[in-house]
Amino acid sequence: MRIRTGFGYDSHRLVTGRPFLLGGIEVPHDKGGMGHSDADVLLHAITDALLGAVALGDIGLHFPDTDPAWKDADSRKLLRHVVELLREKGWTVGNMDCTVVLEQPKLRPHVDAMRSSIAALLDVEVDAVSVKASTNEKMGFVGREEGVVAYAVVLVKEESAGP
Numbered sequence: 001m002r003i004r005t006g007f008g009y010d011s012h013r014l015v016t017g018r019p020f021l022l023g024g025i026e027v028p029h030d031k032g033g034m035g036h037s038d039a040d041v042l043l044h045a046i047t048d049a050l051l052g053a054v055a056l057g058d059i060g061l062h063f064p065d066t067d068p069a070w071k072d073a074d075s076r077k078l079l080r081h082v083v084e085l086l087r088e089k090g091w092t093v094g095n096m097d098c099t100v101v102l103e104q105p106k107l108r109p110h111v112d113a114m115r116s117s118i119a120a121l122l123d124v125e126v127d128a129v130s131v132k133a134s135t136n137e138k139m140g141f142v143g144r145e146e147g148v149v150a151y152a153v154v155l156v157k158e159e160s161a162g163p
């Protein structure tokens, strides 16, 4: 069996009048992510981690924000597209770990719903999906609640076809 790891990072501005999508669910908040797509910062970081694990470029290469096809795109669809791309090449997901950095709102009540959502998208058990949250101690753009950041790592594996 071959294994690879991948790392992903994303950030989005937080603005009023947008739903706050995180890990494929909507988190109640008075602000949401601004972006060309639905601005799900966590799914974007996970998507980039998957592409990174197999050295297939990044999310901007596959879904350019200059392409109207991806305007307001559902980030779950982008992630599923990449999961299928990896599967075609023989790779499946082992586990995923991530940290979301933001001041508000508290994510603890939403972590299990995010884990279930992400597990379904990655075709893995919920216990293979970890979602952690951290504040930025009121420092910088995250500290001023101007934006949200997500980091993700994934392990992908390629089972050998046998003898």
Ligand code: MG
Pocket: 010, 011, 012, 035, 039, 040, 041, 044
């Ligand atoms: Mg993004």
